Amino acid sequence: MSQPVLLSETERFLHEQIPLSKTMGVRIESFDGHELVVTAPLEPNHNHLGTAFGGSLAAIATLAGYSLLWLLLDDRSCHIVIRESSISYRHPVDGPIRAFSRSPEPAAFGRFRARFEKSGKSRITLRSTIEQGGVACVVFEGVFVALRG
Amino acid sequence: MSQPVLLSETERFLHEQIPLSKTMGVRIESFDGHELVVTAPLEPNHNHLGTAFGGSLAAIATLAGYSLLWLLLDDRSCHIVIRESSISYRHPVDGPIRAFSRSPEPAAFGRFRARFEKSGKSRITLRSTIEQGGVACVVFEGVFVALRG
Numbered sequence: 001m002s003q004p005v006l007l008s009e010t011e012r013f014l015h016e017q018i019p020l021s022k023t024m025g026v027r028i029e030s031f032d033g034h035e036l037v038v039t040a041p042l043e044p045n046h047n048h049l050g051t052a053f054g055g056s057l058a059a060i061a062t063l064a065g066y067s068l069l070w071l072l073l074d075d076r077s078c079h080i081v082i083r084e085s086s087i088s089y090r091h092p093v094d095g096p097i098r099a100f101s102r103s104p105e106p107a108a109f110g111r112f113r114a115r116f117e118k119s120g121k122s123r124i125t126l127r128s129t130i131e132q133g134g135v136a137c138v139v140f141e142g143v144f145v146a147l148r149g
Numbered sequence: 150m151s152q153p154v155l156l157s158e159t160e161r162f163l164h165e166q167i168p169l170s171k172t173m174g175v176r177i178e179s180f181d182g183h184e185l186v187v188t189a190p191l192e193p194n195h196n197h198l199g200t201a202f203g204g205s206l207a208a209i210a211t212l213a214g215y216s217l218l219w220l221l222l223d224d225r226s227c228h229i230v231i232r233e234s235s236i237s238y239r240h241p242v243d244g245p246i247r248a249f250s251r252s253p254e255p256a257a258f259g260r261f262r263a264r265f266e267k268s269g270k271s272r273i274t275l276r277s278t279i280e281q282g283g284v285a286c287v288v289f290e291g292v293f294v295a296l297r298g
Contacts, residue, residue, distance in 0.1 A: 018202050019195070020173065020204065023193075048166035048167060053208070056208065058207040059202070081203075081238070082203040084238060085235070088233045092230075
């Protein structure tokens with residue numbers, strides 16, 4: 001499948017299966033095989049200060065990690081869920097929201113995939129940042145679990 | 150202000166100022182001076198497995214902590230923001246979402262309020278759980294900061 005089709009299919013899956021992602025205007029912008037970029041406009045996600053609502057930022061960072069693992073694993077028979085996460089809100093985001101989720105080290109991903117193939121269940125830690133003007137405004141770390149469906 | 154009016158005012162503030170809270174169907178159900186209950190229906194917050202989306206759960210837990218601090222502080226001149234949080238998704242939530250945010254120990258809240266009154270800025274850690282059938286499905290801890298507006 002071509003990259004643009006793959007990304008638009010992933011985005012459509014999110015919008016259909018997780019309706020809040022559509023309300024939030026979440027888009028899968030790009031994926032170069034290593035880094036996934038997920039965006040959303042500020043308008044439906046603002047808070048009482050006119051900056052991005054922390055709950056929206058947590059949701060977008062979660063979706064970025066989830067989508068990255070979905071694309072990396074490339075196994076339509078699996079389910080992915082989040083087990084735990086932590087997030088640090090370092091600076092307010094007052095414009096379009098852009099989340100960057102980066103692939104884990106190849107060795108860590110290899111161990112994750114081997115466990116998944118052997119037992120049908122495996123977990124991995126993924127990191128995302130939400131950046132504006134080259135500054136990491138939000139730093140997110142999540143533990144995701146893949147389960148054979 | 151009577152309790153029901155206070156809760157409906159807080160809910161209206163959330164819906165007006167944080168539009169995603171309205172889309173999510175967030176309601177401020179009760180507050181007994183110690184425990185705040187925030188709810189949302191599953192339907193607009195479901196994921197690809199028909200259970201509650203982790204991003205929605207994080208957003209609702211964040212709103213529960215935020216609203217609790219707003220009600221406890223009772224100072225319309227302040228702004229409240231979230232600085233960091235961690236969340237553990239222990240069991241899926243497959244029905245109405247109910248978040249319980251409990252007041253900190255009186256001594257901790259007293260120190261928080263004294264710092265706020267002295268310097269116009271203070272932080273406190275608040276805990277929330279999302280429960281179903283008496284089981285804590287989600288455990289959330291957030292560091293919130295109050296700032297003189």
